[in-house]
Amino acid sequence: xxxxxxxxxxxxVKRDGLVWxxxxxxxxxxxxxxxxxxxxxxxxxxxxxxxxxxxxxxxxGFATRRRFWALLQNVAxxxxxxxxxxxxxxxxxxxxxxxxxxLVGGLATAFCMVYFGDKLPSGLLLLVIFLSSMLAxxxxxxxxxxxxxxxxxxxxxxxxxxxxxxxxxxxxxxYVHSNPKGSGQMGVINKATQAGWxxxxxxxxxxxxxxxxxxxxxxxxxxxxxxxxxxxISVVGQSENTARYIGIDVSKVIIRTLLISGAxxxxxxxxxxSGTDHTxxxxxxxxxxxxxxxxxxxxxxxxxxxxxxxxxxxxxxxGAVDIASTYGFxxxxxxxxxxxxxxxxxxxxxxxxxxxxxxxxxKGGKN
Amino acid sequence: MNTVIAFLTRAIVQAIPLLxxxxxxxxxxKSGHLNLGIPGIMYVGGISxxxxxxxxxxxxxxxxxxxxxxxxxxxxCCLLGSLCMGLIYSFLTxxxxxxxxxxxxxxxxxxxxxxxxxxGSLIKISGNDVPSITLTATSNMFCKKLPFAASxxxxxxxxxxxxxxxxxxVVIALVTSWILTGTRIGLNLRxxxxxxxxxxxxxxxxxxxxxxxTCIGSMIAGLGGLFYVMDYAAGVWSNNxxxxxxxxxxALVIFSIWRPNVAILGSFLFGGLFIVHNYIPNLGVATQELxxxxxxxxxIIVLIFTSVRKRREDQPPASLGLSYFREER
Numbered sequence: 001x002x003x004x005x006x007x008x009x010x011x012x013v014k015r016d017g018l019v020w021x022x023x024x025x026x027x028x029x030x031x032x033x034x035x036x037x038x039x040x041x042x043x044x045x046x047x048x049x050x051x052x053x054x055x056x057x058x059x060x061g062f063a064t065r066r067r068f069w070a071l072l073q074n075v076a077x078x079x080x081x082x083x084x085x086x087x088x089x090x091x092x093x094x095x096x097x098x099x100x101x102x103l104v105g106g107l108a109t110a111f112c113m114v115y116f117g118d119k120l121p122s123g124l125l126l127l128v129i130f131l132s133s134m135l136a137x138x139x140x141x142x143x144x145x146x147x148x149x150x151x152x153x154x155x156x157x158x159x160x161x162x163x164x165x166x167x168x169x170x171x172x173x174x175y176v177h178s179n180p181k182g183s184g185q186m187g188v189i190n191k192a193t194q195a196g197w198x199x200x201x202x203x204x205x206x207x208x209x210x211x212x213x214x215x216x217x218x219x220x221x222x223x224x225x226x227x228x229x230x231x232x233i234s235v236v237g238q239s240e241n242t243a244r245y246i247g248i249d250v251s252k253v254i255i256r257t258l259l260i261s262g263a264x265x266x267x268x269x270x271x272x273x274s275g276t277d278h279t280x281x282x283x284x285x286x287x288x289x290x291x292x293x294x295x296x297x298x299x300x301x302x303x304x305x306x307x308x309x310x311x312x313x314x315x316x317x318x319g320a321v322d323i324a325s326t327y328g329f330x331x332x333x334x335x336x337x338x339x340x341x342x343x344x345x346x347x348x349x350x351x352x353x354x355x356x357x358x359x360x361x362x363k364g365g366k367n
Numbered sequence: 368m369n370t371v372i373a374f375l376t377r378a379i380v381q382a383i384p385l386l387x388x389x390x391x392x393x394x395x396x397k398s399g400h401l402n403l404g405i406p407g408i409m410y411v412g413g414i415s416x417x418x419x420x421x422x423x424x425x426x427x428x429x430x431x432x433x434x435x436x437x438x439x440x441x442x443x444c445c446l447l448g449s450l451c452m453g454l455i456y457s458f459l460t461x462x463x464x465x466x467x468x469x470x471x472x473x474x475x476x477x478x479x480x481x482x483x484x485x486x487g488s489l490i491k492i493s494g495n496d497v498p499s500i501t502l503t504a505t506s507n508m509f510c511k512k513l514p515f516a517a518s519x520x521x522x523x524x525x526x527x528x529x530x531x532x533x534x535x536x537v538v539i540a541l542v543t544s545w546i547l548t549g550t551r552i553g554l555n556l557r558x559x560x561x562x563x564x565x566x567x568x569x570x571x572x573x574x575x576x577x578x579x580x581t582c583i584g585s586m587i588a589g590l591g592g593l594f595y596v597m598d599y600a601a602g603v604w605s606n607n608x609x610x611x612x613x614x615x616x617x618a619l620v621i622f623s624i625w626r627p628n629v630a631i632l633g634s635f636l637f638g639g640l641f642i643v644h645n646y647i648p649n650l651g652v653a654t655q656e657l658x659x660x661x662x663x664x665x666x667i668i669v670l671i672f673t674s675v676r677k678r679r680e681d682q683p684p685a686s687l688g689l690s691y692f693r694e695e696r
Contacts, residue, residue, distance in 0.1 A: 014694060045492065094468055094688070096403070153674035154683055156401065156468065157621050161663045161670070164611060164618075168660035175653035182652065290472045297469045330487025330606075335480020342473040343455065350463035 013355045023352045030348030031312070034341040041336070046327045056326055057319025071318055073206040076213040077272060079310040081285075081292035083213075083220045083303055084264030087257045088141075089293070090224065090301045091237045093148065097159025099289025100166035101140040101262045103282070105269025107170050108136035110280040113189045113196035113273075114177055125196050129274055130267070137266020138259045140166060145258035149251035163289070167282045174280060188278045198275035209275045216264060221303040223260075233257055265289070291338075298345050313338060372521050374639070374646050376528060380599055382638030383529075384409065384609075386536045387591030388616025389623065389630045390543050391584035396620060397547060398580035399560040399686040400460060403471025405588050406613020407478020408452045412589025413596045414482040415448025416441035417604050418489060420505040420597075425495050429504040437508040441593060449589025452478060453582035461577045464690040475613070483606045499603070506602030532594045537631055539587055544628040556580055560684035563691040573691060591616065615641075618666040624673060624681045637662045 018026075039050035046053070061071045081098050088095040095101075112129040120128060140162060147153035171184075179187040190196055201207040224230040232253050236243045243250050268288070273280050295313060299305035320334035388409055395402045402408075420441040424432060456474055459465040490497060510530045519527060547553040558566040559576045567573050595612070596604055619637055623630035640662045644655040673681040 012692070012694070014692070045488075096468060096472070147671055147674070151671070151674045151677075153671055154621075154687075156688065157617070157683075158667060158670055160403075160614065161618055161667045164614060164663040165660055165667070167611075168656050168663070171656035171659075172653050175651075175656060184652065287476070290476065294469050294473055297466055328488075328491060330484045332480040332483035332487065332606075335476050336484055339473055339477025339480055342469075343459065343477070346459055346465040346470055346473065347463050349465060353464075 010356050010358050013357050015353060015355050018352050026348050026351050027345060030344040031341065034344035037344070038337045038340050041340070042323065045329065046323075048327070053323055054319075056323055057316070060319045060322030061315050067318075069204065069206055071314060072210055073276065074314040074318065075307075075310045076206070076210045077268060077276070078288050078292060078295060078314055079306055080213045080216060080268040080271060081265060081288045082295040082299070082306050082310060083216050084137075084261055084268060085289075085292055086220060086261075086296045086301050086303070086306070087224060087230075087233055088261040089296055091233045091254065091257055093145070093254060093258065094156040095141065095144075095159050095258065095261060096156055096290070096293060097141065097144065097162045098265050098292055099285050099287070100159070100163035101137045101265035102269040102272070102285045102289055103163075103166045103170055104140045105133040105137040105266030106273040106280050106284050107166070107173060107269070108132040108266065109196070109270045109273040110173070110177075110186065110189060117190045117193060117195035122195060126198070126274075129196055130270055133266040133270035134263040135266070137264070137269065138262040141258040141262025141265065142255060145255045149254045170280060170282045170284075174282070185281070186279050189273075189280070190278075196274055197278055198271070206276070209271045212267070212271060212275075216267065217303050217307065220264075224301070224303070229253075229256070294342055298342075313341075316341060368521065370646065372525055374642070375525055377642055378639035379529065379533070379635055380638070381641045382634035383533045383536045384591035384595045384599070384612050385616045385619050385637055386540055386630060386634035387594060388588045388613060389619035389634065390536070390540045390627045391586070391588030391591075392617055392620045393584075393623070393625055393627050393630065394543055394547075394556075394587065395581050395584035396625065396687055397556050397560045397684055398577045399563060399684050399689065399691070400457075400577060400581055401467050401471065401688045402456055402474075402581060402584065403468060403617070404452065404456050404474025404478060404585075405471075405617055406611075407475035407481075408449050408585045408588050409592040409595075409613045409616070410478045410482035410609060411452050411592070412445045412449040412586075413592025413609060414485050414604070415589070416445035416593040417500060417502065417596055418485060419444030420502050420602075421489060421500055422493065424502060424504060425493065425497075432504050432508070434508050434511075437505050441505060441509075441597065445589050445593040446586050449585045449592075450582055452589070453585025456585070457578045457581040460690060461574050461581070464692060467688050467690065479607075482609075486604050486606045502597070502602035502604075504602075506597050509597040510601075530594075530598050532590065532598060535590070536594070539590075540627040540631050543587075544626060547627070557684070560686060563686055564693075567691075567693060577691075588616070615662055618663060621683075622662075622666045622669050624669070625683065640665075 039053070042048070042053050043050050060067065062068055081102055085095055085098045109129050112125070112132055116125055116128060144153070144155050144158040144162060147158065148155045174186050175184050177186055178184050198208050224233065232243070232248050235246070235248060236250055236253050240250055269285070272284050277284060291313065295306055295309045299309045317334040317338055320337045321331050324331050324333040388405055392402060392405050420437065423436060423440045452474060456470060459470045460467050486500065489500060509532065512530065513527045547557065555566065555571045556576050558569065559571060559573050563573045592609065595609055596602065600608065615637060619630055619633050623633040641659070644650055644658045
């Protein structure tokens with residue numbers, strides 16, 4: 001055979017699994033590289049020493065008690081949605097509708113605050129709000145799940161569309177109940193009575209939110225790794241056929257998991273409306289539903305890692321917002337930097353999963 | 368009659384960014400890649416064009432600009448910007464086999480951030496002393512209409528009163544449709560999207576097709592952002608004004624069941640639904656918001672309907688969302 005075989009310089013081999021500390025080194029390198037690139041970007045824009053800029057960033061999160069609590073609150077909210085989407089993701093059900101599911105949870109909360117605010121005693125009211133927000137979130141998630149389970153309807157696209165249906169319903173609601181009338185803004189709900197507001201603990205606004213999210217973290221961790229349901233979820237995620245073969249009712253698992261996933265999203269809406277903002281807009285969730293997907297995936301669906309990743313992302317976002325205001329730039333710098341970091345971390349997963357081998361050229365052309 | 372014509376022309380102007388976006392996304396999805404970064408890419412396309420024309424206008428002065436550079440500079444910047452976004456996406460998902468949903472969403476975060484950042488800080492960065500980014504002069508160049516349109520009455524207004532990018536959108540959609548169904552390249556591309564392993568075995572360079580489809584798709588989608596700024600918004604960039612149009616474009620892909628030629632009519636319908644609330648008398652502001660929901664609801668219904676009917680030609684590409692690794696076959 002005279003035709004020479006063109007051989008690529010290297011080829012890819014799938015790794016069997018990297019020792020955990022090696023994989024974390026790869027991720028760490030990715031984060032450092034991304035900070036370097038963001039540093040260059042910041043330097044190009046401001047002409048400021050990037051180290052100083054990172055110090056500014058650090059101060060943004062930690063300088064005062066108030067700032068630190070605000071950071072923790074943000075982490076808790078992002079973490080809550082990330083935890084909520086995880087059971088579905090582990091099952092390879094690509095629920096990208098967390099934004100909408102959390103938003104209808106917030107809608108249910110605002111609804112109850114408006115309609116039952118002066119009718120129910122505060123303890124009962126909070127319970128009603130809590131349950132209805134879970135119910136609303138679960139409902140929003142289970143509709144695509146039912147169609148996925150029965151007809152195989154593409155869940156990514158379905159849940160994506162549900163986000164905007166939710167957003168428009170919320171817009172409608174905020175116009176109907178706007179204060180002052182016709183402004184389209186609800187203003188602070190029950191400002192005078194504070195009915196349906198999550199109570200402060202020791203004068204701290206956010207502590208209860210954070211504690212609730214901690215409970216959810218433990219719940220999701222136990223649910224996924226210690227229960228039969230969690231086991232069924234991972235089997236369905238690995239292979240639906242295997243799941244059927246060992247007698248798991250796949251449709252039932254999909255619907256049940258999405259009920260839980262949606263309910264947890266609903267709780268996040270509840271925490272944001274009742275525990276944080278005390279108002280509702282179509283942007284209440286502020287893109288957390290999408291960021292959460294990235295968090296959950298980067299943390300390999302492990303609730304403990306998710307705490308770390310959410311913290312990292314919130315810290316960077318807060319820092320970037322601070323840099324932007326210090327140097328007179330637009331807030332959106334935060335999103336650019338978050339984007340860069342996520343790109344690097346996503347990219348680094350490749351080096352954890354695959355090995356690059358140089359092709360050894362043997363005499364005779366054949367390998 | 369006049370109201371009807373006005374409604375239709377406005378609906379079509381609303382439709383064009385969606386049409387660009389969904390044509391690009393269809394092309395990408397046909398290669399098996401669900402690019403959820405389309406909203407971000409359209410943002411970047413828009414702002415890149417704005418940056419290009421802003422710098423050009425500032426360097427020669429808005430009154431001295433000439434037609435050819437005034438159109439070509441933003442156009443090239445827009446294509447370049449969206450190409451870069453497409454490259455980031457395809458490098459991560461094709462070469463590094465990253466999860467497509469996660470990459471796409473990150474791309475959207477990055478893209479909207481990029482748009483809003485430069486939209487808000489371009490004046491400061493470039494060191495110019497103007498109150499806002501208003502590119503009326505460039506916009507006028509983009510909006511040059513066919514000279515005989517005015518003389519044709521209603522027909523002229525309905526068919527000939529748009530800028531060249533609007534016609535380009537329709538032509539690109541038709542050409543894409545033809546390439547997908549009528550040429551060997553299209554056949555290969557669809558094979559890659561349906562079953563990359565089989566396509567690979569048949570000697571098709573899977574990665575090359577995926578890269579090309581994603582990058583060209585991104586560039587087409589980016590034009591939607593450019594059209595929005597230069598034509599619809601008359602050259603005025605305001606942050607977040609682009610709104611949900613990117614996602615609406617993704618919805619349109621499903622609505623048109625992955626056919627660019629259907630997407631043309633679909634985009635006109637969506638454009639109409641987008642503004643119809645202005646033409647219904649005695650409509651409260653609140654109810655308007657509910658009407659704006661219809662494109663998404665209609666899309667969900669189409670999605671359910673196609674999955675229940677299970678007609679093979681109406682299904683999403685079989686390997687949509689999955690990355691391909693040759694040794695895993």
